[in-house]
Amino acid sequence: MRIGVIGGGAWGTALAQVAARGGQPVTLWARESEVVASINDAHENAVFLKGVALSDSIRATGRLDDLAGHDALLVVAPAQHVRSVLMATPVGATPLVLCAKGIEAGTRMLVGEVARAAAPGAPIAVLSGPTFAHEVAAGQPTAVTLACEDADLRTRLADRLASPAFRPYASGDVVGAEIGGAVKNVLAIACGVVEGAGLGLNARAALIARGFAEMTRFGLAKGARSETLAGLSGLGDLVLTCSSTNSRNFSLGVGLGQGRAAAELLADRRTVAEGAHTAPVLREAAAEAGVDMPVVAAVCDLLEGADVRAIVERLLARPLRAEV
Numbered sequence: 001m002r003i004g005v006i007g008g009g010a011w012g013t014a015l016a017q018v019a020a021r022g023g024q025p026v027t028l029w030a031r032e033s034e035v036v037a038s039i040n041d042a043h044e045n046a047v048f049l050k051g052v053a054l055s056d057s058i059r060a061t062g063r064l065d066d067l068a069g070h071d072a073l074l075v076v077a078p079a080q081h082v083r084s085v086l087m088a089t090p091v092g093a094t095p096l097v098l099c100a101k102g103i104e105a106g107t108r109m110l111v112g113e114v115a116r117a118a119a120p121g122a123p124i125a126v127l128s129g130p131t132f133a134h135e136v137a138a139g140q141p142t143a144v145t146l147a148c149e150d151a152d153l154r155t156r157l158a159d160r161l162a163s164p165a166f167r168p169y170a171s172g173d174v175v176g177a178e179i180g181g182a183v184k185n186v187l188a189i190a191c192g193v194v195e196g197a198g199l200g201l202n203a204r205a206a207l208i209a210r211g212f213a214e215m216t217r218f219g220l221a222k223g224a225r226s227e228t229l230a231g232l233s234g235l236g237d238l239v240l241t242c243s244s245t246n247s248r249n250f251s252l253g254v255g256l257g258q259g260r261a262a263a264e265l266l267a268d269r270r271t272v273a274e275g276a277h278t279a280p281v282l283r284e285a286a287a288e289a290g291v292d293m294p295v296v297a298a299v300c301d302l303l304e305g306a307d308v309r310a311i312v313e314r315l316l317a318r319p320l321r322a323e324v
């Protein structure tokens, strides 16, 4: 199965490395010419994944047309750019493995819905889970959810990408896998705020648990299965991203918790903190679905410049209620 990768950020590069194990050829499309040059000339992505020696069998290109004729395409552009990139890619009936985590602003569509609209002939799979790109690229043990409604395609993709250190767990719940990844980024910002504001480890654990309750309410309302939300792509990724400054979302939250403005924290960065884009559209989607998501609403307010103490007081003043 010849693999192409759309997106030369940290995660696209790490996944290209996964797909290239054993010397299998992989084509990676990157938007930045310096990324293409760095990968082809020095076998390193010095812009987005510095310090990792990449396989010689990864060939980078700046032309989306070079992705024609592959057997599967891993879609690893940031969620807000998936539509425009897929519209410009010769996808046809090539299976798409969606690896971005987010919800499209304006349309409130999950990435899977965006992909179906932009590439109507392509079968869809979702790869998601607790996966810091640096660790995956370094070959450290990692497990992911690989969700696809077509069991045969799911098995072929899992067999192609699996190695002892990279274990895909099969699922038929595409929506569930997507929702976990999209929502956890927003919750990771909230946990970062707790860290930045010095509110303590009890508060962070409470936020992870109550945030997971929000993820579950929203996911069930959108047709996800609770087992998926409690699995690698939901709870697993939530725990990872809510506990480390290796997470861009958590780090953004730390800055907000220290009283810095979102605009200042997001200015000039080349890497993506998906939660900042997902939060406002998730708040809209939750309202549309009639789902209460107070932590998500708090993150939106903080991104819009609300005072941290006032937001914490508001959350703590909510009426006492049953846990379930």
Ligand SMILES: NC(=O)C1=CN([C@@H]2O[C@H](COP(=O)(O)OP(=O)(O)OC[C@H]3O[C@@H](n4cnc5c(N)ncnc54)[C@H](O)[C@@H]3O)[C@@H](O)[C@H]2O)C=CC1
Residues within 6 Å of the ligand: 007, 008, 009, 010, 011, 012, 013, 030, 031, 032, 048, 076, 077, 078, 079, 081, 085, 099, 100, 101, 102, 131, 132, 133, 134, 270, 271, 272, 273, 274
């Ligand atoms: N970095 C990680 O550890 C992981 C990232 N992800 C997800 O993968 C997706 C991509 O993230 P990363 O690879 O980390 O990106 P990154 O933060 O390393 O790099 C930014 C990426 O955004 C792209 N970009 C910027 N403007 C663009 C535009 N107008 N059109 C198309 N692309 C544009 C850049 O070319 C670059 O590939 C995100 O949805 C992220 O949540 C998922 C799992 C792990």
Ligand SMILES: O=C(CO)COP(=O)(O)O
Residues within 6 Å of the ligand: 101, 129, 130, 131, 132, 133, 185, 188, 237, 240, 241, 246, 247, 248, 249, 250, 272, 273, 274
């Ligand atoms: O999705 C990720 C880990 O699974 C990466 O998290 P950040 O985007 O917050 O760095």
